[in-house]
Amino acid sequence: MATAVKESVPDTPFYRLGGHETFEAICNRFYDLMDEEPAYAELRAMHAADLAPMRASLPLFLAGWAGGPRDWFEQNPGKCMMSAHKPYVISKAVAGQWAEAMRRAIADVAPQPIDMAEAMGKVLGDLAMGMGKN
Numbered sequence: 001m002a003t004a005v006k007e008s009v010p011d012t013p014f015y016r017l018g019g020h021e022t023f024e025a026i027c028n029r030f031y032d033l034m035d036e037e038p039a040y041a042e043l044r045a046m047h048a049a050d051l052a053p054m055r056a057s058l059p060l061f062l063a064g065w066a067g068g069p070r071d072w073f074e075q076n077p078g079k080c081m082m083s084a085h086k087p088y089v090i091s092k093a094v095a096g097q098w099a100e101a102m103r104r105a106i107a108d109v110a111p112q113p114i115d116m117a118e119a120m121g122k123v124l125g126d127l128a129m130g131m132g133k134n
C-alpha cells in the first residue's frame with residue numbers, strides 16, 4: 001500500500017512570510033522607493049544606474065538569510081555582507097535611508113504575520129545601521 005508522504009515546509013521566517021513572492025515584492029518596493037523618493041537620493045546615487053541586478057540579488061540574499069533556499073550563499077561562497085560593504089563609505093545618514101526604505105517597503109507589502117515582518121524590518125534596519133559610520 002502506498003504511503004502518503006507529507007511535504008514538510010521548514011518553520012522559518014522565509015516560509016512563514018510567504019516565500020519568494022513576498023521577498024521579491026519587498027525588494028521591488030524597496031528599490032522603487034530608493035529610485036523615486038528624493039529622501040533616498042544619496043543612497044540611490046551609490047548604486048549602479050541599472051537596479052535590475054540588485055532587484056535579483058537582494059531577495060535571494062534575504063531568502064537564504066531568513067531560512068529559505070540558499071542559492072545566493074551557494075553562488076557566493078564565504079561572502080559576508082558586512083565585509084562586502086566595507087569598500088563603501090556609508091554614513092549613518094545613508095544607513096538610515098536604507099533602514100527606513102526597507103521598513104517602509106515591508107509596511108507597504110504588509111506580509112502576514114505582520115509582527116514577524118516588522119521584526120524582520122527592525123533587524124534589517126539594525127544591520128544597516130551597523131554598516132554606517134560617524
Ligand code: HEM
Nearest residue numbers: 046047048057058061081090094095098127128129131132
Ligand atoms: C547601510 C546601508 C547600505 C548601503 C549604502 C548599501 C550599498 C550597497 C551598494 C552600493 C551595493 C552595490 C550595488 C550596485 O552595484 O548597484 C550593495 C550591494 C548589496 N547590498 Fe547593500 N548597502 C547597504 C545595506 C545593506 C544591507 C543591510 C543588506 C542586507 C541585509 C545589503 C545587501 C546587499 C546585497 C545582497 C548586495 C549585492 C551583493 C551581491 O550580490 O554581490 N545591503 N549595497
